[in-house]
Structure formats: C-alpha cells, structure tokens
Amino acid sequence: MSSCxxxxxxxxxxxxxxxxxxxEVKRILYGKETLKLDLPAFAVEAASERNxxxxxFKFDALQEQLRPPRRTRVGLVQHKIVLPTxxxxxxxxxxxxxxxxxxxxxxxMCGVNIICFQExxxxxxxxxxxxxxxxxxxxxxxxxxxxxFCQELAKKYNMVIISPILEREELHSKLWNxxxxxxxxxxxxxxxxxxxxxxxxxFNESTYYMEGDxxxxxxxxxxxxxxxxxxxxxxxxxxWFMYSMNGAEIIFNPSATVGALSEPMWPIEARxxxxxxxxxxxxxxxxxxxxxxxxxxxxxxRKAHHDFGHFYGSSYxxxxxxxxxxxxxxxxxxxxxxxxxLNLNRQVSDKWxxxxxxxxxxxxxxxxxxxxxxxxxxxxxx
Amino acid sequence: MSSCxxxxxxxxxxxxxxxxxxxEVKRILYGKETLKLDLPAFAVEAASERNxxxxxFKFDALQEQLRPPRRTRVGLVQHKIVLPTxxxxxxxxxxxxxxxxxxxxxxxMCGVNIICFQExxxxxxxxxxxxxxxxxxxxxxxxxxxxxFCQELAKKYNMVIISPILEREELHSKLWNxxxxxxxxxxxxxxxxxxxxxxxxxFNESTYYMEGDxxxxxxxxxxxxxxxxxxxxxxxxxxWFMYSMNGAEIIFNPSATVGALSEPMWPIEARxxxxxxxxxxxxxxxxxxxxxxxxxxxxxxRKAHHDFGHFYGSSYxxxxxxxxxxxxxxxxxxxxxxxxxLNLNRQVSDKWxxxxxxxxxxxxxxxxxxxxxxxxxxxxxx
Numbered sequence: 001m002s003s004c005x006x007x008x009x010x011x012x013x014x015x016x017x018x019x020x021x022x023x024e025v026k027r028i029l030y031g032k033e034t035l036k037l038d039l040p041a042f043a044v045e046a047a048s049e050r051n052x053x054x055x056x057f058k059f060d061a062l063q064e065q066l067r068p069p070r071r072t073r074v075g076l077v078q079h080k081i082v083l084p085t086x087x088x089x090x091x092x093x094x095x096x097x098x099x100x101x102x103x104x105x106x107x108x109m110c111g112v113n114i115i116c117f118q119e120x121x122x123x124x125x126x127x128x129x130x131x132x133x134x135x136x137x138x139x140x141x142x143x144x145x146x147x148x149f150c151q152e153l154a155k156k157y158n159m160v161i162i163s164p165i166l167e168r169e170e171l172h173s174k175l176w177n178x179x180x181x182x183x184x185x186x187x188x189x190x191x192x193x194x195x196x197x198x199x200x201x202x203f204n205e206s207t208y209y210m211e212g213d214x215x216x217x218x219x220x221x222x223x224x225x226x227x228x229x230x231x232x233x234x235x236x237x238x239x240w241f242m243y244s245m246n247g248a249e250i251i252f253n254p255s256a257t258v259g260a261l262s263e264p265m266w267p268i269e270a271r272x273x274x275x276x277x278x279x280x281x282x283x284x285x286x287x288x289x290x291x292x293x294x295x296x297x298x299x300x301x302r303k304a305h306h307d308f309g310h311f312y313g314s315s316y317x318x319x320x321x322x323x324x325x326x327x328x329x330x331x332x333x334x335x336x337x338x339x340x341x342l343n344l345n346r347q348v349s350d351k352w353x354x355x356x357x358x359x360x361x362x363x364x365x366x367x368x369x370x371x372x373x374x375x376x377x378x379x380x381x382x
Numbered sequence: 383m384s385s386c387x388x389x390x391x392x393x394x395x396x397x398x399x400x401x402x403x404x405x406e407v408k409r410i411l412y413g414k415e416t417l418k419l420d421l422p423a424f425a426v427e428a429a430s431e432r433n434x435x436x437x438x439f440k441f442d443a444l445q446e447q448l449r450p451p452r453r454t455r456v457g458l459v460q461h462k463i464v465l466p467t468x469x470x471x472x473x474x475x476x477x478x479x480x481x482x483x484x485x486x487x488x489x490x491m492c493g494v495n496i497i498c499f500q501e502x503x504x505x506x507x508x509x510x511x512x513x514x515x516x517x518x519x520x521x522x523x524x525x526x527x528x529x530x531f532c533q534e535l536a537k538k539y540n541m542v543i544i545s546p547i548l549e550r551e552e553l554h555s556k557l558w559n560x561x562x563x564x565x566x567x568x569x570x571x572x573x574x575x576x577x578x579x580x581x582x583x584x585f586n587e588s589t590y591y592m593e594g595d596x597x598x599x600x601x602x603x604x605x606x607x608x609x610x611x612x613x614x615x616x617x618x619x620x621x622w623f624m625y626s627m628n629g630a631e632i633i634f635n636p637s638a639t640v641g642a643l644s645e646p647m648w649p650i651e652a653r654x655x656x657x658x659x660x661x662x663x664x665x666x667x668x669x670x671x672x673x674x675x676x677x678x679x680x681x682x683x684r685k686a687h688h689d690f691g692h693f694y695g696s697s698y699x700x701x702x703x704x705x706x707x708x709x710x711x712x713x714x715x716x717x718x719x720x721x722x723x724l725n726l727n728r729q730v731s732d733k734w735x736x737x738x739x740x741x742x743x744x745x746x747x748x749x750x751x752x753x754x755x756x757x758x759x760x761x762x763x764x
Contacts (some may be wrong), residue, residue, distance in 0.1 A: 012407055013399075195741065200735065220761050238745045257551050299606060366598070382565050382601065
C-alpha cells in the first residue's frame with residue numbers, strides 16, 4: 001500500500017479493532033469522543049453527487065447559568081486543483097472557484113457560519129522554477145478576483161470566509177502569503193499575513209514572499225473572535241500563543257504540506273496549540289499530487305521530478321480539552337463541518353488555569369535576554 | 383474493558399491491524415520507525431525475573447564528516463509504590479529505593495548513561511488531606527536519604543541520575559518539587575525546581591509547594607546537555623522553549639498524572655516540544671492506583687473516595703524529527719532504554735530552521751507588551 005493510497009487512520013482502526021479496544025484506542029488518541037452532528041439529507045446527497053467527502057461533528061460545553069451557549073459552525077475545505085498546472089492562469093483560478101463554490105453551497109446547507117479554505121487555495125502550490133508565470137496568480141487582497149468571488153459567497157450565505165491567497169500589494173511592490181477575512185456582510189474585514197516563512201532544506205518560500213507584517217491580528221466576527229496562523233507558523237508555539245493573547249477563540253491553520261515531510265507532526269502541532277492556549281484550532285491541508293510540466297530538483301539527492309509530493313489532506317479540528325475530531329481523508333476533496341460551543345474555552349481555562357500559571361511576565365524578561373547576540377545560557381558544569 | 387486494564391495502544395494496534403495498514407498507521411502516529419535496540423540476554427532475563435517491562439529503541443542520525451556520532455543511552459523508569467500509603471514513612475521510602483535500585487541495576491546492564499525517575503519518585507503522590515504525615519517525606523536535595531542513595535548508584539554504575547523529589551529547604555523553611563541532578567561522578571550537579579504549579583479544578587499543588595526559583599537551568603554532563611521540566615510544566619510551551627534556549631539537548635519531563643485528567647494530552651505535549659525545539663524529550667509518568675486510608679473529595683461532585691485515579695504510565699521518548707518510541711505499558715513497572723545520537727538535533731535544526739525563522743526578538747517585544755495589565759489586544763471589528 002503506498003502512502004498516496006492509504007485513505008485514513010480512522011478508517012483503518014474502525015475496520016479492524018474490536019469494539020471495546022477501539023473505544024480505548026480512540027480515547028487515548030483523540031480524547032473525549034466528539035459527537036456526530038446530524039446534517040440535512042439534501043446536504044449529504046449534494047456532497048455525494050458533487051463527489052466530495054462530508055463529515056460533521058460537534059463539541060459541547062457545559063450549560064452555564066449566566067451565559068447562553070455560544071454555538072458556531074465552522075467549515076474546513078480541502079480540495080485538489082482542477083486543471084493542469086500549465087493551463088492558462090485565469091482558467092485555472094476560475095475552475096477552482098467553481099469547484100470550491102459548489103462545496104461552499106453545501107456548507108451553507110449545513111448551516112456553516114465561518115468557512116476556511118486551504119493555503120493559497122485558488123491555485124496550485126507554488127514552485128517557481130517549474131511554473132514560469134507563477135507571479136500572475138497573485139491578486140489584490142482587497143479587490144482581486146478571488147476576494148470578489150468570496151464576497152459574493154459571504155453575502156449570499158451569510159458566512160464569514162477566510163480566503164488564503166497569494167497577495168500582490170501594488171503599493172509597496174510586494175508579494176505576500178495572506179489570508180483575507182471577509183465578513184458575513186460581504187465586507188473585507190482585513191487580512192493576516194503569514195508570519196513565519198519556511199526554509200526547509202532547499203525549499204525556501206522566501207523565493208516568493210517574506211515574513212508577514214500584520215502581526216497577530218484577531219478578527220471579531222458575529223460568530224466569534226478568529227485568527228489565522230498560516231501553514232509553517234504552526235511549528236512555532238509562540239505564534240499560536242500571541243494570537244491567543246490577542247483573544248482568538250478559534251485559530252485557523254490553512255496549510256499546504258506533503259507526507260514525507262510533515263505528516264507525523266500534523267496531528268501534534270495544532271492540537272498542542274488548542275490545549276496550551278485554551279482555544280479551538282482548525283488545521284486544513286490541501287490534497288492530491290500536483291504535476292508540473294518542467295522538472296525540478298529538491299536538493300535532496302533525488303533525480304529531477306515533476307511533483308512536490310502527495311498533499312495528504314487530513315484536515316481536523318482540535319478543542320481546548322485535548323479532544324479532536326477525526327480527520328478528513330488523505331486522498332479526496334472534503335468538507336468538515338464542526339459545531340463548537342465557544343463557552344468551552346473559558347470553561348477549560350477556568351479548570352486548567354494555564355493563563356494564570358504561565359508566568360508570562362518572567363518569560364518576557366527571559367526571552368528579551370535570550371535573543372541578545374551575547375546571551376549567556378544558564379549551564380551548570382561539574 | 384476498564385481504562386485501568388487496557389495495557390497499551392501499541393499492543394492493541396499490533397494485535398489487530400493487517401501488516402500493510404499497520405505500517406501506515408504507525409508512520410502517521412509515530413513518524414519514522416524507531417529501530418529496536420538489542421539488549422544483552424542477561425538484562426532481559428533480569429527484568430523478567432524482577433517483574434518489570436523492559437523495552438529498548440534507538441534513534442540514529444546521519445553520519446557527519448566533521449563530528450563523530452554522539453550516542454547516549456537514556457533510561458526512563460516508571461514504577462508503582464511498594465508499601466501501603468499508611469506504612470511508616472521511612473519504610474515506604476526504603477521499599478521504593480530497593481525496588482528502583484533493582485531496576486537501575488538492569489539499566490546498568492543495558493549501558494544506560496542517564497536515567498530519570500518519575501516525579502517525587504520515592505513516595506506516593508501527594509494528597510495532604512488524605513495523608514497526614516506527608517511533609518515528613520520531604521528531604522534535603524543535597525544531603526537527603528534519597529540523594530545519598532542515588533549518589534551511590536551513580537558512582538557504582540557511572541550513570542547520571544535525575545532524581546525528582548519533594549525537597550525540604552531548611553534555609554528558607556520551604557518545600558519544593560525539585561529534580562536533583564547527580565553526575566556520574568556521584569556529585570550533586572544541581573537541582574531544577576518545578577516552574578509551573580497546577581491549579582486544576584480544586585487540585586492545587588500550591589498546597590504543598592510554590593513556583594520554582596531555579597529558572598531554566600541546563601546541566602552539562604559527560605553524556606549531553608540535559609534539563610528537567612517537571613510534570614505540569616509540560617503544558618507550557620514557553621517552559622520547554624526556555625530550556626532549549628539555554629542549550630538543552632534532552633529535556634526530561636518526570637510526571638505524575640492520571641487518566642481521566644490528561645491521557646489524551648500526554649502523547650501530544652512532550653512530542654510537540656521535541657519538534658518545536660529541535661531536541662529530544664523524555665516523558666515519564668508513574669503507574670498504578672494509590673489508595674489512601676482517609677477518604678477525600680475532589681471538588682467535582684463525586685462522593686468521597688480513597689484514590690486519586692489511575693496513573694497510566696505510558697512513558698516515551700520523542701525525537702526532533704517528529705518520530706517517537708512506543709510507550710511503556712499503562713499498567714506495569716517498566717524501564718525504557720533509548721539510544722539517541724544527539725547529532726540529530728542539529729541536523730534537524732539545519733533542515734527545518736525553526737530557530738532561524740522564529741522571529742524571537744519580535745516576540746520578546748510583543749510578550750512584554752501583552753503582559754501589562756492595560757494591554758490592548760489587536761482586534762479588528764467591522
């Protein structure tokens with residue numbers, strides 16, 4: 001069985017483990033069981049007709065006396081590209097718009113309030129050497145084609161949309177990896193630029209764009225306070241932490257990452273962030289293998305090749321109590337619908353008290369010392 | 383099947399999954415396969431006679447041109463208490479010394495260089511209301527019974543010993559939760575006090591001791607630079623991070639934690655720390671259920687009871703490349719022997735570059751702002 005064929009961890013466990021052991025295995029792996037969420041039959045049918053996976057779960061919280069439940073439904077979309085990577089740019093973009101549009105329509109049938117797409121969702125993932133006209137995919141965050149497309153969906157479905165794109169900023173002649181946040185009114189609420197840029201082996205994304213300058217902005221929407229930590233930023237605990245310090249209740253992590261590189265880290269990092277910061281996190285990865293006409297090397301001794309590897313999907317949501325949903329598949333387009341009661345964040349915080357026991361003021365001092373070029377580490381020798 | 387009976391995740395998967403799927407499931411769950419480490423037959427026999435689980439693995443690194451391999455063997459010990467919790471204090475301590483002594487002897491047969499015991503290893507876990515003479519378990523870090531016992535073992539076996547105890551500091555009339563680090567020469571190298579003290583529901587460890595004042599000390603030993611992040615400190619990414627900033631190559635996390643509370647978080651946090659900080663982490667949890675003569679309540683609506691819950695063992699080692707060893711069992715005493723080539727840390731760091739892409743200077747500024755009582759979070763509203 002190749003790694004591109006293996007559909008999902010959950011499916012394998014459910015097919016083979018005896019019921020009593022499955023319960024224990026799932027508890028240890030995924031925490032308190034996430035409840036299945038019932039969806040309208042017409043939504044399930046529509047997903048089936050449109051050939052994408054649809055899964056739905058919910059996280060409950062305790063009923064409080066003074067606050068009503070604050071239930072919100074998020075949608076996570078993972079999808080393959082539609083046209084070959086050497087088709088005309090606008091055709092590629094329009095074909096993806098059309099595909100994702102039909103997924104969003106199903107999300108609306110499922111009552112989704114906030115939806116998030118994968119990193120640079122309206123195009124194949126970037127590989128400049130293999131793909132000459134790549135800068136033409138870059139669009140204005142405020143007025144580009146993709147933003148206008150999302151604004152219409154947002155208004156039509158009363159949905160907040162997080163739209164991660166390759167951004168062209170004409171003002172400063174720069175490209176950015178950005179997430180545009182569009183309110184359910186259809187207005188652009190703002191954008192959040194990728195804070196940490198990978199330099200992994202010879203794969204260096206600063207070929208395309210540099211570290212973001214929008215800090216750790218949180219967006220207050222009608223359905224909760226949200227933030228966007230793009231892709232490689234998930235490896236940096238301080239990045240998640242600062243979004244949380246600014247009040248994020250849900251942190252989205254739109255990504256594009258392949259199996260050989262990161263798959264065993266994928267279930268760990270966003271989930272650790274949900275636990276450590278008493279918030280929900282949503283990890284979204286693209287899916288499929290993207291072929292390029294021009295061959296390229298990857299600085300790892302392998303021969304030149306035409307693809308970057310298999311994007312393994314597996315999008316999931318993690319809760320502050322350490323539990324998580326099963327993932328979407330490793331191989332197919334999918335929509336994960338998750339209802340969460342945001343009251344759970346404060347309930348878990350009141351119990352586990354990480355913010356109160358965190359000694360942050362002392363870390364602020366220590367970190368300030370530690371970043372100095374002449375920092376002397378505290379090491380005891382015999 | 384009750385949670386106290388379920389022996390281990392790995393055993394369940396290995397018993398039921400078809401081989402091809404097991405390979406994929408293990409890859410996704412545990413990363414690159416950890417190799418089995420061969421042990422001398424007499425060590426395996428001794429462990430069997432002494433009735434504890436013995437597992438051994440190794441993490442390799444690439445051969446470098448300019449640095450020889452830096453292989454070190456760590457031992458993680460998880461054990462039950464031996465005598466009832468109302469036996470005389472010194473008898474309880476001595477019985478545990480004797481039990482752990484026979485495990486350490488086997489560790490020596492396996493060539494272990496650095497061994498770490500569980501949190502407050504020489505006694506049952508603290509519950510002051512249920513256990514009146516509990517302060518009598520506290521010992522001097524420098525001259526206590528338990529330290530002297532460890533010094534002899536250290537010299538005898540040429541082994542660095544990390545000995546987490548309840549420390550009595552006569553000088554300031556204080557109790558601490560501390561790890562004493564004893565060099566393979568037998569000298570006390572120093573101590574590392576628990577930095578973060580749990581207040582989880584009504585379980586408040588500041589009943590016993592307060593936040594440590596030894597900062598993020600790293601100990602340079604003959605076998606590598608080590609640090610100790612005690613128990614609840616594993617929930618705080620900044621804690622792991624500061625040990626790493628001080629140069630730790632292996633961070634030990636001696637713990638005492640029960641199933642209902644933390645089990646789904648257990649495989650996540652130490653492993654996330656290994657990934658995020660390009661180092662090895664060793665998570666050690668005690669095992670068994672400890673009964674107290676006096677009943678007590680837990681502020682959760684349950685009736686008064688005589689135990690705190692099941693300590694689920696499951697000790698494991700995580701590597702900087704996202705891989706990890708299987709865990710020790712959830713139910714038995716055990717010794718996990720892991721050989722690691724410390725060169726792997728820099729190799730992974732050179733590839734993934736988290737320290738170079740971390741923007742730490744900016745976080746130092748932001749964190750300093752964020753801890754102020756009048757901090758204004760960065761929130762965008764429509």
